[in-house]
Amino acid sequence: MSPTKLTSAVRAGEKALGGPFDMAIANAGVGVTGYAAKDVSDAERMMQVNYFGMLHLFHAVIPGMMERRTGRFAGIASIAGLRGLPTASGYSASKAAMQAFLEAARVELAPFGVRITTVNPGFIATAITEKNKFRMPFLMKADKAARIIIDGIERGARVVEFPRPMSLIMRFVRLLPAAVYDRVVGGYVRREVGP
Numbered sequence: 001m002s003p004t005k006l007t008s009a010v011r012a013g014e015k016a017l018g019g020p021f022d023m024a025i026a027n028a029g030v031g032v033t034g035y036a037a038k039d040v041s042d043a044e045r046m047m048q049v050n051y052f053g054m055l056h057l058f059h060a061v062i063p064g065m066m067e068r069r070t071g072r073f074a075g076i077a078s079i080a081g082l083r084g085l086p087t088a089s090g091y092s093a094s095k096a097a098m099q100a101f102l103e104a105a106r107v108e109l110a111p112f113g114v115r116i117t118t119v120n121p122g123f124i125a126t127a128i129t130e131k132n133k134f135r136m137p138f139l140m141k142a143d144k145a146a147r148i149i150i151d152g153i154e155r156g157a158r159v160v161e162f163p164r165p166m167s168l169i170m171r172f173v174r175l176l177p178a179a180v181y182d183r184v185v186g187g188y189v190r191r192e193v194g195p
């Protein structure tokens with residue numbers, strides 16, 4: 001959605017509700033797998049929807065929240081943003097961009113009473129994962145995931161990361177030195193890598 005369309009949609013929503021939003025969640029996202037050297041168009045689209053889509057929503061709602069000195073904003077990033085995942089480089093990069101932006105904004109906006117939450121789900125059973133051919137560890141049902149996300153945002157959590165075992169694994173993986181990481185995840189890259 002273009003920034004102008006998104007702002008108009010936000011204003012129309014506020015009008016229908018009879019007041020401003022006190023919570024906004026940037027959820028829209030696309031995920032396309034493929035090797036890093038394949039092409040730029042998928043990576044560009046993921047950055048456009050996942051990262052810039054979130055930014056446009058942010059700019060449509062945050063100034064009002066800052067003025068009112070209250071509000072909650074969340075971005076649905078992913079555990080895929082915690083480290084560069086082979087065959088998902090464009091997706092990983094777009095989610096890492098979201099995480100970095102949200103972290104910086106969280107610190108900036110705290111004095112204005114605006115809480116920012118980064119949401120990092122693992123594998124959730126939705127349309128985006130339906131097409132995955134590989135085994136998805138700790139796959140969670142969408143309604144359970146939605147509950148965890150909403151509870152986290154409502155209590156003002158800085159980061160909501162789940163399912164717990166997936167989060168712990170990724171936190172550990174994040175600490176691995178590059179050479180060890182390469183060896184561990186290298187085993188998952190089965191097909192020949194090429195454009």
Ligand SMILES: NC(=O)c1ccc[n+]([C@@H]2O[C@H](COP(=O)([O-])OP(=O)(O)OC[C@H]3O[C@@H](n4cnc5c(N)ncnc54)[C@H](OP(=O)(O)O)[C@@H]3O)[C@@H](O)[C@H]2O)c1
Pocket residue numbers: 001027028029030031049050076077078079120121122123124125126127128129
């Ligand atoms: N499922 C997972 O395992 C998982 C894990 C980590 C993070 N996430 C993230 O969770 C979020 C929700 O994904 P999901 O799992 O619920 O997948 P999904 O069912 O495919 O939902 C994606 C949503 O994004 C919207 N969207 C896509 N492109 C858009 C665009 N250009 N403009 C406006 N809306 C657009 C879709 O709207 P339409 O239906 O109208 O196209 C849909 O509502 C995404 O950000 C995804 O990256 C998912």
